[in-house]
């Protein structure tokens with residue numbers, strides 16, 4: 438009798454098909470307008486459409502004869518230690534995906550050994566999120582027109598357990614998204630900008646006070662570090678010279694990001710902006726990247742180019758919608774296992790064994 442050889446020893450259809458399933462389950466579970474809000478990009482959605490493919494523009498130059506019998510994904514970022522380099526990107530209103538909102542996300546991510554970045558537009562209070570967290574979390578801030586609001590929030594985040602502030606700088610105005618133009622999403626009052634309510638002056642309208650301040654300049658970086666006592670990481674940088682300007686203004690890290698294709702359309706994809714930003718930063722601070730990261734191989738390319746970690750956006754919302762905290766744990770675990778596998782096959786037993794020589798343009 439013929440022996441049976443495993444054709445694909447991956448326990449299933451691989452991480453991409455798991456993500457595709459989870460995406461379809463989320464689409465079926467979510468109201469149409471929420472699904473569109475999650476999916477949408479700005480403008481003609483050119484940037485949105487290019488994000489995933491851009492990671493495939495690189496080719497790997499693997500090492501051989503390395504001992505890869507154990508692959509350790511442990512990642513240290515500004516004193517925060519995580520079991521894997523996958524980080525949950527900050528995204529608004531998780532309660533639209535699941536009733537436990539960010540409390541479920543932070544629990545699922547923590548159980549997978551991952552760091553979570555919690556959005557200013559979270560639908561649960563920072564204190565509840567801090568109490569639910571089973572792993573490290575950072576707080577994403579916008580500088581709002583009412584600057585006192587931002588300062589109050591970063592102080593509260595620090596008290597609730599956040600270990601860094603991520604200041605998003607690519608949003609002087611919110612990008613126009615044709616897919617959801619004129620569409621209203623019903624958000625319960627107790628889930629809409631819950632973290633702002635207690636800091637508003639009587640009579641102030643949350644929506645107006647919480648608009649991004651388009652006059653923000655680099656001194657905000659130092660100011661938020663001072664107020665919060667935390668390192669400030671700047672998110673939404675696509676040029677080396679701008680990244681250098683942030684570092685010189687006191688940024689403790691930089692996130693290369695197109696905001697998931699939701700801000701300026703037709704910007705260079707994150708994958709292609711990353712090398713320039715790394716050069717501008719020159720190793721002075723950690724560099725993270727997001728946009729279209731959907732597999733261990735995408736992460737492998739990013740880490741080999743020189744990123745210290747990768748953020749994952751929409752797949753976490755799909756998993757949250759379809760499976761709550763357990764869904765979030767599973768998707769992040771699946772991505773980490775996929776990365777562990779491709780790192781082994783590429784001859785790298787630890788993220789710091791990856792370097793620029795292992796990747797070339799296609």
Ligand code: FNR
Nearest residue numbers: 475526527528529556605696697728729749750751
């Ligand atoms: C976002 N993103 C985002 N970024 C941020 O700094 N603050 C925020 O509140 C939000 N909100 C938000 C909502 C939704 C529905 C999405 C899809 C995205 C951007 C996010 O942090 C990240 O940059 C991208 O989502 C990463 O790209 P992928 O993984 O979604 O392709």
